[in-house]
Amino acid sequence: MKLAGFLLLLAGWAIVVAAVVLLIPANARVIFVVAGVGVEMIGLTLVIRSNPLAAREKE
Amino acid sequence: MPITEIVLVILLILLAPFSVAGLSLINTGLGRSRSAAHCLLTSLCIFAVAAGVYVICGFAWQGYIGAPAHVIVVAGRQWNWLARGSFFLRGIEFDGAPISLAAGLQIFSVGLAALIPMGACLDRWRLSAACASTALLAGWTYPLFAHWVWGGGWLAQLGINAAMGHGVIDAGGSGTIQAVGGLTALALAWILGPRRGKYSLEGMPTAIPGHNAVLILLGCFLAFFGWLGLNSAGAILFTGAAPGRIVLISINTALAAGAAVLAAVLITGMRFGRPDVSISANGWVGGLVASSASCAFISPLAALVIGAIAGALVTYSVEWFELHLGVDDPGGAISVHALGGIWGLLAVAIFARFPAPAVDIGGGLFRAASTRDAGQALAQAVAVATLIGFVLPLTYGLNLALNRIWPQRVAMEGERQGLDLYELGGGAYPEFVTHSDEFGQFR
Numbered sequence: 191m192k193l194a195g196f197l198l199l200l201a202g203w204a205i206v207v208a209a210v211v212l213l214i215p216a217n218a219r220v221i222f223v224v225a226g227v228g229v230e231m232i233g234l235t236l237v238i239r240s241n242p243l244a245a246r247e248k249e
Numbered sequence: 250m251p252i253t254e255i256v257l258v259i260l261l262i263l264l265a266p267f268s269v270a271g272l273s274l275i276n277t278g279l280g281r282s283r284s285a286a287h288c289l290l291t292s293l294c295i296f297a298v299a300a301g302v303y304v305i306c307g308f309a310w311q312g313y314i315g316a317p318a319h320v321i322v323v324a325g326r327q328w329n330w331l332a333r334g335s336f337f338l339r340g341i342e343f344d345g346a347p348i349s350l351a352a353g354l355q356i357f358s359v360g361l362a363a364l365i366p367m368g369a370c371l372d373r374w375r376l377s378a379a380c381a382s383t384a385l386l387a388g389w390t391y392p393l394f395a396h397w398v399w400g401g402g403w404l405a406q407l408g409i410n411a412a413m414g415h416g417v418i419d420a421g422g423s424g425t426i427q428a429v430g431g432l433t434a435l436a437l438a439w440i441l442g443p444r445r446g447k448y449s450l451e452g453m454p455t456a457i458p459g460h461n462a463v464l465i466l467l468g469c470f471l472a473f474f475g476w477l478g479l480n481s482a483g484a485i486l487f488t489g490a491a492p493g494r495i496v497l498i499s500i501n502t503a504l505a506a507g508a509a510v511l512a513a514v515l516i517t518g519m520r521f522g523r524p525d526v527s528i529s530a531n532g533w534v535g536g537l538v539a540s541s542a543s544c545a546f547i548s549p550l551a552a553l554v555i556g557a558i559a560g561a562l563v564t565y566s567v568e569w570f571e572l573h574l575g576v577d578d579p580g581g582a583i584s585v586h587a588l589g590g591i592w593g594l595l596a597v598a599i600f601a602r603f604p605a606p607a608v609d610i611g612g613g614l615f616r617a618a619s620t621r622d623a624g625q626a627l628a629q630a631v632a633v634a635t636l637i638g639f640v641l642p643l644t645y646g647l648n649l650a651l652n653r654i655w656p657q658r659v660a661m662e663g664e665r666q667g668l669d670l671y672e673l674g675g676g677a678y679p680e681f682v683t684h685s686d687e688f689g690q691f692r
Contacts, residue, residue: 203634203639204638206638207635210413219627230634230637241575242575
């Protein structure tokens with residue numbers, strides 16, 4: 191799960207970079223940057239939850 | 250640069266080492282007495298390795314605005330991603346040129362960034378492994394991100410290339426120094442695991458208090474002097490702030506730290522009946538961290554608000570990391586530096602104002618704008634996204650790979666004896682009986 195989380199972090203960052211580099215309209219850029227950050231947050235959540243102590247606390 | 254400005258910047262740069270000294274004392278005080286000497290010696294070694302590796306290759310890859318760099322052409326625009334300097338600072342004339350001043354400041358900045366993870370790894374990080382990890386941070390992770398923000402890289406170019414405000418603004422290093430160090434601290438805390446006896450079998454944390462409050466609080470005062478130098482020199486060298494802004498920067502730095510420590514004192518006083526020394530000290534440093542990015546471009550009132558929020562953020566997040574996320578961070582490095590640094594970057598978007606004369610870098614790097622620009626918020630958000638989505642996986646991967654070939658955590662026997670005896674053969678307080686194990690069942 192930790193590996194998946196880190197891959198999502200990188201994927202979210204790639205979405206942000208692509209939005210900044212490739213998109214011109216400001217609205218589209220904002221939407222995709224926010225989407226990229228959202229993907230990053232999902233990845234970060236997975237990484238955090240993969241910590242055995244955090245997972246045990248959730249049970 | 251005029252000679253008077255050169256002398257001024259040099260004096261500011263010479264204040265920066267106080268931040269390293271202050272943080273070293275804070276970390277030592279927050280750790281256990283059985284590892285005090287080891288903590289300080291490791292701090293010295295970390296600084297030495299960071300400075301050495303940075304001179305060898307770090308500054309070559311960080312570079313400075315206008316220096317040769319590797320670029321990628323995408324969508325018809327050039328995106329600068331890595332500097333193309335010479336190793337060992339070759340080719341740099343130390344005649345007061347801005348690049349030479351930047352190299353001087355960066356030696357201390359990278360030392361500070363490398364020292365931050367020590368706060369999260371107290372009492373269990375081997376000296377040799379700390380040096381190896383520092384080499385990775387100083388030689389690669391730090392220079393890469395610092396180039397993107399301070400060296401004319403793609404984050405700084407967001408203003409010119411993508412009409413996003415002035416590009417990423419980070420005067421004193423909330424992102425480049427503090428967040429990079431704090432996220433490395435998080436990665437190492439995950440890799441090392443918690444201290445022996447920190448969590449019970451049920452997963453409940455046990456309090457392991459710091460051993461010397463005087464060291465912690467003295468470190469806070471020293472760190473303040475260092476931050477004055479970092480913020481002021483960084484604002485002049487990396488955002489083109491006018492020297493006259495130093496007074497505003499100093500006022501804002503002091504106000505942010507003061508508001509943060511008062512917030513932490515009030516909150517811990519209300520929650521626990523008495524103020525907590527270690528959390529309040531972390532609050533003070535959190536205020537310094539949060540003030541760094543925007544110090545040259547905010548009003549004193551904004552500095553108070555930024556500091557107060559930083560203090561509250563640190564106070565609650567220290568507990569959140571320990572209790573809910575299962576991350577053992579004795580020095581509060583993750584809360585103070587990672588979260589504080591990220592808040593500092595975002596605060597630029599909310600509070601900073603950029604009158605045209607305040608931001609003036611040769612080469613047209615910064616897009617001139619005399620009013621608040623909504624694109625600035627997006628630029629700062631992109632910087633935060635880069636820290637979380639790229640720097641964190643990078644530093645975690647590098648340190649995980651290092652851990653495979655060079656184990657970072659000391660043996661359990663070493664942790665029981667204390668790192669002073671186990672790694673150094675002698676304690677910091679040899680005349681006192683300094684510890685007794687009081688733990689019951691633990692993991």
